[in-house]
Amino acid sequence: MNDEKQKRRSGWYWWALLLPVIYVLSIGPVTKIYVEMEQAHLNTEWIKPCFYRFYAPLHWANRNSTWVDQFFDWYIDDLWQVYP
Numbered sequence: 001m002n003d004e005k006q007k008r009r010s011g012w013y014w015w016a017l018l019l020p021v022i023y024v025l026s027i028g029p030v031t032k033i034y035v036e037m038e039q040a041h042l043n044t045e046w047i048k049p050c051f052y053r054f055y056a057p058l059h060w061a062n063r064n065s066t067w068v069d070q071f072f073d074w075y076i077d078d079l080w081q082v083y084p
Contacts, residue, residue, distance in 0.1 A: 027055055027072070028080040035082050 034051065037044050052059065061068045076082050 024058065025075075027058055028075055028082075030055075031076055032080045032082050 030051065034044060034047055037047070058068075058072075062072050063069075
């Protein structure tokens with residue numbers, strides 16, 4: 001029984017570490033989809049408030065840290081090629 005609890009507990013640790021990474025990296029594909037929708041002249045007004053609320057911590061970090069700004073410049077601009 002203890003071995004099963006230990007496995008379950010270690011699964012939670014992995015999720016606790018993985019979810020913040022997924023959250024931070026998800027801004028790349030989401031931004032790419034958003035920009036492509038705008039370029040296709042689709043209605044994106046409903047997305048803006050959701051986007052800015054959901055990613056508010058990342059926007060704050062981007063404005064207040066040069067290395068975060070440099071990371072997102074590389075990640076969004078170069079890797080995802082959002083702004084060619």
